[in-house]
Amino acid sequence: KDELQRASADEIMVHGWLHQTDDGITPKQRSDSKEGRFPDEVHPFQHEEQNHSVTERRRELVERLSNEHGQKPTTLGFMHCASLTEFSVPDRRLPGAMWQYQWWDRSEAARLLSFKGCERTLAEVSRELDRSPHIVGKMLQDYDIDIAKFGICEAKTLEELASEVQNGSARLMLDATTHKKLVRVVDVVLLRLYSSHKKDRLLIEVAEKYPDGRRRSASRLPGSKKCPHENSQETAIRIMKDLLGMSADGAHLIFEHKEVYEEEMDSPSFPGVRTVYRKEILEGCLKEDNTKEALRRIGLPEGHTWSVEDCKGNTKFFSWMSEQQANENKVKLKAEGSEEVSGLVMPPVGMSEKDLVEYLQSCHVDLSGFGVGAAKSLKEFSSELMHGESSLLTDAVGKVVRVVDQVLLVMVAPSDKILVEVAYVAPDGSKQWHHRLPVAKARPDESQFVTARRLLQKQIRIDANQVRLDPSKARILEECVKCPRIPGMLTVHRRRLIEATVM
Numbered sequence: 001k002d003e004l005q006r007a008s009a010d011e012i013m014v015h016g017w018l019h020q021t022d023d024g025i026t027p028k029q030r031s032d033s034k035e036g037r038f039p040d041e042v043h044p045f046q047h048e049e050q051n052h053s054v055t056e057r058r059r060e061l062v063e064r065l066s067n068e069h070g071q072k073p074t075t076l077g078f079m080h081c082a083s084l085t086e087f088s089v090p091d092r093r094l095p096g097a098m099w100q101y102q103w104w105d106r107s108e109a110a111r112l113l114s115f116k117g118c119e120r121t122l123a124e125v126s127r128e129l130d131r132s133p134h135i136v137g138k139m140l141q142d143y144d145i146d147i148a149k150f151g152i153c154e155a156k157t158l159e160e161l162a163s164e165v166q167n168g169s170a171r172l173m174l175d176a177t178t179h180k181k182l183v184r185v186v187d188v189v190l191l192r193l194y195s196s197h198k199k200d201r202l203l204i205e206v207a208e209k210y211p212d213g214r215r216r217s218a219s220r221l222p223g224s225k226k227c228p229h230e231n232s233q234e235t236a237i238r239i240m241k242d243l244l245g246m247s248a249d250g251a252h253l254i255f256e257h258k259e260v261y262e263e264e265m266d267s268p269s270f271p272g273v274r275t276v277y278r279k280e281i282l283e284g285c286l287k288e289d290n291t292k293e294a295l296r297r298i299g300l301p302e303g304h305t306w307s308v309e310d311c312k313g314n315t316k317f318f319s320w321m322s323e324q325q326a327n328e329n330k331v332k333l334k335a336e337g338s339e340e341v342s343g344l345v346m347p348p349v350g351m352s353e354k355d356l357v358e359y360l361q362s363c364h365v366d367l368s369g370f371g372v373g374a375a376k377s378l379k380e381f382s383s384e385l386m387h388g389e390s391s392l393l394t395d396a397v398g399k400v401v402r403v404v405d406q407v408l409l410v411m412v413a414p415s416d417k418i419l420v421e422v423a424y425v426a427p428d429g430s431k432q433w434h435h436r437l438p439v440a441k442a443r444p445d446e447s448q449f450v451t452a453r454r455l456l457q458k459q460i461r462i463d464a465n466q467v468r469l470d471p472s473k474a475r476i477l478e479e480c481v482k483c484p485r486i487p488g489m490l491t492v493h494r495r496r497l498i499e500a501t502v503m
Helices: 009-013 027-034 052-068 078-082 106-113 122-130 133-142 158-167 232-244 292-297 323-328 353-362 378-386 448-459
Strands: 086-090 098-104 118-120 171-175 182-194 202-209 215-220 223-225 251-266 274-286 306-309 315-321 391-394 400-412 418-425 431-436 439-441 467-482 490-502
Touching: 098 106, 106 418, 122 467, 133 158, 133 171, 133 182, 182 232, 182 251, 202 323, 223 232, 232 251, 232 274, 232 306, 315 323, 353 378, 400 448, 400 467, 439 448, 448 467, 448 490
Parallel strands: 182 274, 400 490
Antiparallel strands: 086 098, 098 418, 118 467, 171 182, 182 202, 182 223, 202 215, 202 315, 251 274, 306 315, 391 400, 400 418, 400 439, 418 431, 467 490
């Protein structure tokens, strides 16, 4: 990286990689060395191991660009797969490899649902991240965000941001379009809802009044933040119920096609952190068989302005407009072209070997056992952390513990059978037998539901709207053990079982 140490053009031309003879030396190099211009020894290029997170981010961006240009990655028609005894899914990371799945009866799968350890609540586990500012705080500091401003005046604390990240209401992501830019991301679902199939009028939010009496104008499509466990379909149905007082049967909503765009703005709650609202637009129209009373409540057929109070005590005002009127009021109705290709990717996690040594020494962890016998070296441990395969937390008394966090999906088909990951097939045809629930390692900076969705979409390749996650049936089991591979600290195996129902 030091420009003064870089090879010149002439030195590159005589490098051993270029037109070598049998003895590995080029004729030009031999001639020049005799004249004393270049040494006989050619120093080889040093290959630096590519950062795993960099590779994953590049793959993510390439997939999105391919998707934009019509080369869409295959997703499964999962109702068809649910009717089969077994099926296979290609591994997106390794051409020629695939995952094999089978549907097992509940009685047969019962042994896969039994784990050792004590059961804990999500609230208990979530609080642990608040005691470990080195995870969220260090991420912010690595991107030159001053966390000293958090918790001053109206700004929220670092612990509150960590809680948002842990429960999934927001995520910290990297904007790959700008160098070293970390942003807070909030997912929103919007409805482009027409009064009939003729598409003559659509619903627009025109104002909002807060519980303290303050009122502000608005010109936007009706919508809501997506809850961590929800897919777009569930959020849209909730909007229909909360804002229109209608069930999903009151409108024809098109879930197969959605438009996505992003809006970025400053966040007064978290100074120095830009917030990106990642918005999905779903289109639909009211059905003709709605009752007159139901239509009257929402200003139809006349098109009157009407209001509704949400669960937080805010009153939202709506009006029916033509598309021309909406455009005149500068309402964003559609995502245009390249807006749908997001540059948001997951940021690096973990610590470099140097940072890891400093952190462990500051916590009085004995480092003498690393790299001895079966124990991992500090470099290997750092690599594990940077892959997101584990994380370091401090317990209630301030001791460092290693946490291996896994999300296991209990996926239930309409036939009431359970999905089992049977094997992984390598490109050469060899098999690694698993016989386990579908599983993914959870990053320390993401919600368990975000991990579950990632497993569904990236590994099993299922449309998110085909599966419903049930937060009420989520279970967390923890087992604390001594791991010979990681000396000097205890390891907590945390298994999160989340039920997913095929819709």
